[in-house]
Amino acid sequence: QKEVEQDPGPLSVPEGAIVSLNCTYSNSAFQYFMWYRQYSRKGPELLMYTYSSGNKEDGRFTAQVDKSSKYISLFIRDSQPSDSATYLCAMSRGSSYKLIFGSGTRLLVRP
């Protein structure tokens, strides 16, 4: 069983929709939760990170962590065609521990 599970998609939404991307995990020791965005033929780029539980907002993006359910989410408001990419969740047990990545969800925002 993988430590981090992520639906591969693709998830197709119309422009302006609210997008919800999710990951589940099995290791209760994870403390840091990250969302990376990867465009085709590019390397991943860090969008947001959250320490422990709670919400974090950055512009149109909101990251949510529910440690009791071992579930994390990324919400994108007013989605744009430029948001079309693969979104990878990643987790680690501490600030100096290796990252464990999900396999990514491919998002397509239709104009």
Next chain:
Amino acid sequence: EADIYQTPRYLVIGTGKKITLECSQTMGHDKMYWYQQDPGMELHLIHYSYGVNSTEKGDLSSESTVSRIRTEHFPLTLESARPSHTSQYLCASSEGSGDYEQYFGPGTRLTVT
């Protein structure tokens, strides 16, 4: 401009050849990483380095080797390429104590025929 570079971007090579994938960063980061990524699959850490002359193997067994002679340079070498090495190789770096904030290069897509 501070960045992380990988060359070549694409490489097609025959079985048995020796190859070196280059990775350089201009951000002065102490920590650097190599990941392997297959289509639709998660990134797997194959090597990492926390500074000059420090290298460690990652979670995924790999026949590649790495070196870290200069802070900015972290090349990966395959002594004898095989078709099973066909994959995308991503280099990343991070600063200070925060492994969670990693900056990735554009990747090298390797095909071994």
